[in-house]
Amino acid sequence: MKGVVGALVIAMAVFTVAPLYLMVKVSVSDPADIMTQHPPFLIHRPTLRHWNRVLASGEFWPPLKKSLIVATFTALGALLLAVPAAYAISRLQRRWKYALLLSLFFTRMFPEVGVALPIAMTFIRWGLFDTYPGLVLAHLVYVLPIAAWILTGAFETIPRELEEAAAVDGCTTWGTLTRVVLPLALPGLSVAALFSWLLSWEEFTFALYLTLTERTLPLQVYYYVYQGNWFLTATYTTLVTVPVLLLTYGLQRYLKAGYLAGAIK
Amino acid sequence: MSFTNGWKPSKRALNVLFLAPLTVYLLGLTLSPVAYTIVLSFQDRASQDFPSLANYRAVLGHFQFSRALLNTLVITALGLSLELLFGLAMALALASRFLGRGWVRALMLIPLGVPTIVSAANMRYVFGTVGYLNEFLYRMGLIELPVDWGDGGFKTLLTVVVADMWKVTPLVMLILLAGLEAIPGELYEAASTDGASQWQKFRYVTLPLLKSSITMALIIRGIDAFRIFALPLTLVGRSAPVLSTYAYFEYLDYNNPYTSAAGATLLLLMILTAVVAYLKIVGTEEVLH
Numbered sequence: 001m002k003g004v005v006g007a008l009v010i011a012m013a014v015f016t017v018a019p020l021y022l023m024v025k026v027s028v029s030d031p032a033d034i035m036t037q038h039p040p041f042l043i044h045r046p047t048l049r050h051w052n053r054v055l056a057s058g059e060f061w062p063p064l065k066k067s068l069i070v071a072t073f074t075a076l077g078a079l080l081l082a083v084p085a086a087y088a089i090s091r092l093q094r095r096w097k098y099a100l101l102l103s104l105f106f107t108r109m110f111p112e113v114g115v116a117l118p119i120a121m122t123f124i125r126w127g128l129f130d131t132y133p134g135l136v137l138a139h140l141v142y143v144l145p146i147a148a149w150i151l152t153g154a155f156e157t158i159p160r161e162l163e164e165a166a167a168v169d170g171c172t173t174w175g176t177l178t179r180v181v182l183p184l185a186l187p188g189l190s191v192a193a194l195f196s197w198l199l200s201w202e203e204f205t206f207a208l209y210l211t212l213t214e215r216t217l218p219l220q221v222y223y224y225v226y227q228g229n230w231f232l233t234a235t236y237t238t239l240v241t242v243p244v245l246l247l248t249y250g251l252q253r254y255l256k257a258g259y260l261a262g263a264i265k
Numbered sequence: 266m267s268f269t270n271g272w273k274p275s276k277r278a279l280n281v282l283f284l285a286p287l288t289v290y291l292l293g294l295t296l297s298p299v300a301y302t303i304v305l306s307f308q309d310r311a312s313q314d315f316p317s318l319a320n321y322r323a324v325l326g327h328f329q330f331s332r333a334l335l336n337t338l339v340i341t342a343l344g345l346s347l348e349l350l351f352g353l354a355m356a357l358a359l360a361s362r363f364l365g366r367g368w369v370r371a372l373m374l375i376p377l378g379v380p381t382i383v384s385a386a387n388m389r390y391v392f393g394t395v396g397y398l399n400e401f402l403y404r405m406g407l408i409e410l411p412v413d414w415g416d417g418g419f420k421t422l423l424t425v426v427v428a429d430m431w432k433v434t435p436l437v438m439l440i441l442l443a444g445l446e447a448i449p450g451e452l453y454e455a456a457s458t459d460g461a462s463q464w465q466k467f468r469y470v471t472l473p474l475l476k477s478s479i480t481m482a483l484i485i486r487g488i489d490a491f492r493i494f495a496l497p498l499t500l501v502g503r504s505a506p507v508l509s510t511y512a513y514f515e516y517l518d519y520n521n522p523y524t525s526a527a528g529a530t531l532l533l534l535m536i537l538t539a540v541v542a543y544l545k546i547v548g549t550e551e552v553l554h
Contacts (some may be wrong), residue, residue, distance in 0.1 A: 009369055010391075013369065015431065018335055019388060023383070026390055036395065038406050080286075081286045082287060099478055109528050111492045111508075113509045113532075122298070148287060204382045221386055226502075234386075238385065240383055248374075249371075
């Protein structure tokens with residue numbers, strides 16, 4: 001039994017690491033070691049040529065800028081809209097709370113292609129197609145339910161008695177919220193903001209439907225996949241993945257099943 | 266602060282005020298687009314007649330649609346079974362104590378942090394004709410000539426399933442692990458006292474108490490498996506369409522939002538049917554926990 005478990009764990013570990021190893025390997029390999037009938041598994045002739053090409057090409061910085069700006073504004077927008085709502089949900093009666101959380105979850109049943117298509121058609125008419133604000137608005141569709149879910153969990157941990165005590169001490173409703181509830185919820189707010197940022201950073205479908213000229217980084221990856229350029233693809237995927245891996249590693253202890261229900265695609 | 270100083274709104278007013286922005290947003294940019302898609306799907310492209318079944322007739326008679334439907338069903342059924350099987354195996358392995366458990370757990374969770382588009386792109390190195398799986402099989406002496414994984418048949422679907430498993434089995438594992446850790450140890454002790462074997466403990470203690478976790482994993486994963494889009498688009502593209510990519514290609518290649526909408530609506534209908542049917546079978550209270 002022990003042996004079977006050990007073998008399974010090792011096999012799963014190799015299966016988990018191999019594609020990421022290949023990604024980094026291809027990005028630093030000489031083409032002669034990759035584009036061959038029998039490619040070696042180890043890195044024989046390391047080269048930084050693909051990295052230099054990507055960083056020097058001028059093709060990298062505009063998508064990076066777009067991805068950074070859109071992700072940041074998506075995270076801010078998510079907090080702005082989801083914080084009040086999540087607070088209200090966390091203070092509702094049990095059955096209302098579950099009804100609202102469940103309906104947030106149900107928005108995930110809609111196929112993204114069925115949501116992105118009409119949004120693209122509408123945004124063309126509104127002049128939001130292929131713009132930063134348009135993409136932020138679309139990303140919020142995808143991010144908001146998850147942010148609200150995480151935030152509700154965060155507000156639930158703050159005891160109501162604290163608010164009552166603040167009210168007894170003469171705090172107004174507004175004062176209680178800004179001076180008692182929000183400071184206590186700050187860790188939860190940061191997790192929600194980082195998660196929203198991440199989800200926007202790696203979002204693909206809405207970006208695909210809403211972009212014509214200025215690509216985001218995930219679209220840039222897709223573009224090079226379709227060009228069939230393994231090396232530039234590998235370099236871009238590494239660049240997209242590194243910040244995500246670092247952030248998720250930092251967020252790991254918050255990765256509870258409940259959050260994940262919505263947060264991971 | 267002056268306008269907020271004497272502000273003592275009722276609880277209900279505050280709730281409405283706080284919930285309104287999010288609700289309006291989601292109604293406006295999630296629910297109404299879905300409604301718009303459904304309306305489009307019933308509108309005739311040429312005559313603008315409404316309601317009309319022309320798009321559905323076109324889609325259902327389309328060879329690529331039947332392929333996409335079949336592919337989606339195969340990917341969902343195969344993917345869910347394998348993810349559940351491996352997720353459960355991993356959860357059981359990680360629930361026992363062993364040296365380096367924390368490290369293994371952290372390692373297993375890495376794919377959760379990798380963007381879908383990246384996992385799809387990486388799998389092209391694995392499943393390419395001169396890719397590393399072929400090289401591995403060749404060195405093991407299992408094949409002479411490279412296997413064409415992208416021929417659009419069952420093999421290609423298998424690559425999508427494996428790529429999807431890579432990304433989401435850790436999620437299934439986490440959900441099941443949370444469920445396993447919630448089972449009180451006394452139950453196993455009691456079972457041992459009664460002389461239960463390992464298998465009996467698993468079958469009569471673990472599985473029944475894991476039911477709500479399994480339900481949750483199946484619903485979350487089932488919905489996403491039906492909707493799967495970025496992964497097959499990037500990994501296999503046109504060679505093996507699924508329902509989502511079919512709808513996308515209708516829009517992209519034929520510039521036809523009407524048939525694209527019909528495809529998306531049929532997909533939504535499938536998801537709804539599957540979720541409702543599943544909840545009917547297992548009961549709703551399982552999900553609320």
